Amino acid sequence: MTVPVRIAIDAMGGDHGPETILAGVEVARVRHPDTAFVLFGDEARLRPILEKYPALAASARIVHTDVVVGMDDKPSQALRRGRYRSSMWRAIDAVKVNEADAAVSAGNTGALMAMAKVNLRTMPGIGRPAIAAIWPTLRGESIVLDVGASIGATAQSLIEMAIMGSAMARTVFDIEHPTVGLLNVGVEEIKGVEEVKEAGRILREEGVPDVRYFGFVEGNDIGAGTVDVVVTEGFSGNIALKTAEGTAKQLAAYLRAAMGRTLRARLGYLLARDAFAVLRQKMDPRRSNGGVFLGLNGVVIKSHGGADAEGFAAAVDLGYDMVRHRLLARIQTSIVSRPASVATIGAEAAEAEGQS
Template sequence: MSSTVRIALDVMGGDHGPDIVLPGAEIALIRHPDIQYVLFGDEARIREILARHPRLAAASRIVHTDVVVRMDDKPSQALRRGRRVSSMWRAIDAVRLGDADCAVSAGNTGALMAMAKVNLKTMAGIDRPAIACLWPTMRGESVVLDVGASIGASAQHLVDMAVMGAAMARIVFDIEQPTVGLLNIGVEEIKGVEEVKDAATALREASHPGLAYHGFVEGDDIGRGTVDVVVTEGFSGNIALKTAEGTAKQVADYLRAAINRSFMAKIGYVLARGAFRALREKLDPRKSNGGVFLGLNGVVIKSHGGTDAEGFASAVDIGYDMVRYQLLSRIAAGMNNRPQVGAGVGRAVPVTDEMQVSS
């Protein structure tokens, strides 16, 4: 592998575009001086901001693009309007052409997934890609997938996600055999839809060397960190993700209101501010920002559209790690001996515009 990690950035993506993307890129560059950037977007705006960031400018090459994928574009609209000419497409295409090792965008999630799948194609043996994220838990972090690439999953797709999620977990957590659980409505083997039960049977009987199948897990097991990898289909995964984000904000608002309720409460806050600081750090969504598109012939990272520079830097950090520690080869090795679900089990659900997750 090259001594540098080349990262293509969709500079125009997200709610704030280059005003957040470029400062975030510099934060990540400070942490990883071996990064080289290819910046896709409005050259005049990029150069204006780079003038204030000489370190980033020295590590970057600019490719001008005129078209920006809007946050409210449907995937089909984005493909028609921005294929081959938008900053999002060009960043992904740089990975396909070998000009970059990964692409990072804070843009429209549905459009990014559609463009990535059309441009990079899925890896051999993989029907559909999935979005995996890092989830803060009581034990540290877990990998959770799929959090919104598509709705529905066959039993084989659930098995494939278990293999891909375990490959990512081996990189992120530096463990040889991550524990994997299937999200279900109960831990009993008789519960759940047939696709989930069939996937459980395949994982339990196969004894895949790259993962340790734990069994079914429930919603509260995600936050507990019961397993290293939680596998579910994109509809329930995205609901779980948005529920967790909303709950974290709700807890923060409750604490803020309680602290301001009385003078004695403010005194209590001063005395316990170390504990509150630790809680704030734990709940900080910026630290786990960055969804990994798994199952493609290339590394693509989705940053939250409304994040700040520190959050975008976290997404770049994840892309860096996925390249440096060879995510694609690890997934390919795992797929060579993946568990197979019995013929005719489960059903594949096609992806449509309505299945995109919110950006």
């Protein structure tokens, strides 16, 4: 008998309220009937919504919380006000105390990262966590990290992200040896900031088990799918993510305007609507919703705050896959098997990160 995957849900996070969250959980339950859910939030609001989904109600329980972390709360404010009592904290804590295997929230990203880092702590050998996103490409999908957990990165942090991203690619894409590239302003070894050049040198010359290093990649390589894993620091990664989202919306608006401009264009749309349906599906951001917080002693998934039910379900799906395919164990194995020289640098970086 298959052991259920237990997923803790911050039912109060996000822009659209618990109605959308629970609708998304129901979509995920249909796809993964071997899942048990713990819903954290205001029981008076959640109970009537849950009753609309009898099958979900049979596999879920509500844990009442009386504090909601606001989307505009600063991480420090969220920690002071919502620690121990908020739906966000309690969902993360359920993972820590082994009442859940993963936590999913559409709430405030900064607050979620702060609470996850304080509550779960980073894995041994990891200096700082990173947010990894699944990115649609011309070849299929790639993983990009970090897309916003922290600004700036040392060479060692970039190497740790390469290890974690590679483990995630093996988990999500079922690729034995995924390729890993460092995002840079050019592919030549002399280009880029010192941290990126040093990380590239270590990965190229010393090598890291389970990391198939490709070399430097540029911004256009992300959408092209040149590598399976793109590693960068959170500032540039978040800008790249938001730029891609904005470009997709811009292209969709252009197409809608062009297709309705003339009678001939409208007729052309009718003839090509199957092709446009495929394009719409590939550009649908809901299919790739969900960022994984890598490097923590637990699985935490961040859904886009504005996600609809289908989008939130995709984030839950991602959490399910991370648990079923033992992502944490794969990362830990790869970290432990680093060369001694790289591991020493990693221990020093982790210690410095803890003191900062």
